[in-house]
Amino acid sequence: MTTINVDIAILGAGMTGASLVHLLRPALAQGLTIALLDRQALQWQGDVQSRPPSFDGRATALSFGTQQLLDRLGVWSTVASSACAIEHIQVSDQQRFGQTHLHASEQGVEALGYVIENAQLGAGLLNPLRNLSGVQCLAPSAVDHVQMNEQGAYLRLNDGRTVQATLLVMADGGRSPLAQQLGITYQRQSYGTHALVTQVESLQAHDGWAYERFSREGPIAFLPLSSHQYAVVWTLNNDVVDDVLALDDATFLARLQQQIGHRVGRLQSVGERLSYPLALVTSTEQVRRSLVLLGNAAHSLHPVAGQGFNLAMRDCARLAEHILDQVRRGGQVGDLAMLQRYQQAQASDQRNTIAASDVLPKLFASDRGLLALARDGGLIAMSALPTARRLFARHAMGLGQKATQIG
Ligand SMILES: Cc1cc2nc3c(=O)[nH]c(=O)nc-3n(C[C@H](O)[C@H](O)[C@H](O)COP(=O)(O)OP(=O)(O)OC[C@H]3O[C@@H](n4cnc5c(N)ncnc54)[C@H](O)[C@@H]3O)c2cc1C
The missing domain is CATH 3.50.50.60 (FAD/NAD(P)-binding domain)
Structure with missing residues (x-):
């Protein structure tokens, strides 16, 4: 040995x-x-x-x-x-x-x-x-x-x-x-929430802006990556995270857009979704x-x-x-x-x-x-x-x- x-x-x-x-x-x-x-x-x-x-x-x-x-x-x-x-x-x-x-x-x-x-x-x-x-x-x-x-x-x-x-x-x-x-x-100490992580593409360039939005469903961060691409961290209650992970892309994007508003431009595509208990x-x-x-x-x-x-x-x-x-x-x-x-x-x-x-x-x-x-x-x-x-x-x-x- x-x-x-x-x-x-x-x-x-x-x-x-x-x-x-x-x-x-x-x-x-x-x-x-x-x-x-x-x-x-x-x-x-x-x-x-x-x-x-x-x-x-x-x-x-x-x-x-x-x-x-x-x-x-x-x-x-x-x-x-x-x-x-x-x-x-x-x-x-x-x-x-x-x-x-x-x-x-x-x-x-x-x-x-x-x-x-x-x-x-x-x-x-x-x-x-x-x-x-x-x-x-x-x-x-x-x-x-x-x-x-x-x-x-x-x-x-x-x-x-x-x-x-x-x-x-x-x-x-x-x-x-x-x-x-x-x-x-x-x-x-559990927060009773998960972080759902993904990347999305917007029609609008981000121009170096990051967004932290506190919504009723939990905080959402949009972090700028390549010119139209954001990394997203979306905090969701444990009882809804699986449902949101399972949404088809169009429904997922519509729900995310509703939470973040139009400040990030119109969201048009989403990548792989991962989740982490918080x-x-x-x-x-x-x-x-x-x-x-x-x-x-x-x-x-x-x-x-x-x-x-x-x-x-x-x-x-x-x-x-x-x-x-x-x-x-x-x-x-x-x-x-x-x-x-x-x-x-x-x-x-x-x-x-x-x-x-x-x-x-x-x-x-x-x-x-x-x-x-x-x-x-x-x-x-x-x-x-x-x-x-x-x-x-x-x-x-x-x-x-x-x-x-x-x-
Ligand atoms: C959704 C999410 C978003 C985040 N965003 C940010 C952010 O924007 N900014 C920021 O600063 N932080 C962020 N963090 C925190 C950041 O990800 C962590 O602080 C970081 O990953 C911790 O790294 P670590 O090396 O300490 O642990 P880990 O990443 O868990 O690495 C541990 C390593 O040990 C190895 N290992 C474990 N057990 C054994 C073993 N028995 N034998 C051999 N190898 C072993 C594993 O394989 C692994 O490679 C985020 C976290 C989450 C969950």
Whole structure:
């Protein structure tokens, strides 16, 4: 039986795990070794089922902060031509009169964020890692057992190999069964809704506009892709989602058009539809000696504010900053005090982002007087007050927190 010894084992080559490897690249020259493990192959053609789940048929809204980080890591230049800049955002409420607009030009940036198909981002993140000296990609192979020991973490793969690592990063997605094997528990709060995800084409070009519309059925996001194409994330109650998934294309488009209105132009075609149950899931612990949970394994959020990956990326950058510093000082990468310092440094960002993603769908789902009034008040205040708009935009752009030194 072969045991592979490395400094860091990253379990999960989704958006989080793959991003972390890029962020740790400066330490490879100093001899740091990494194993990146995933049960799915890291190269794929077309077939959605065979891809790592992060890189399925969805598109992701990257905050301006995430895009800047990907640029400094050299990833952005390889994917930029597939991404679409969000130059304007309209937030509106179907049931009331509140509405606000954000503009990149007003914020002094070229884009409020960028939209990219996950498969394109996945190729950009994973392709450069396959031949990187110091990084072993162990995929496809599933880890079926994890055990902590004196030296760090011991992983058993389903192909008979084992990995011994000083630090184990669990980036293996929501409610990680392996973290639960280690006694880590999760808090789960279901929203009673699913996100229906698809792409639609409109007769009208989007001109860089993204739309977030809060309707009685739930929030809908239209995110610009190629010139007439939008990625759609439509939140629907659990009891209707299957019916909407099953509608024929014409009926589906008519229902969607009714919810979003004609601001996006006349919808004329729709692509494959996927759906995801929505819940706020957080692990009760994120660090232990030689162990850290990242990305969805630490926190899965409601996608309404498009913050799940953006938050994971800021966590990755902060963790990498601490690990790189530790390597420079010749310290242990599994050191508990260092991991706790990382967690403390990210705590307020995590708290604020999770709270914002949690409150938005509840605020806009309510018809009750005060809440409805508060959201209208908020939208009106934002449309009237440049400072309120600027604060909101900075948060949405992922610039509300202290920047890391990475890149
Ligand atoms: C509908 C929807 C829309 C979203 N839109 C946005 C958005 O616009 N902006 C944004 O920032 N975020 C968005 N998100 C959130 C974003 O998709 C997640 O934050 C991101 O996918 C998390 O990636 P991850 O790498 O942490 O986990 P995952 O994508 O779940 O990856 C985990 C990886 O671990 C592997 N794995 C698991 N177990 C094992 C094992 N035992 N052995 C080996 N490998 C294993 C899996 O194969 C997988 O590749 C959205 C989410 C949803 C549901």
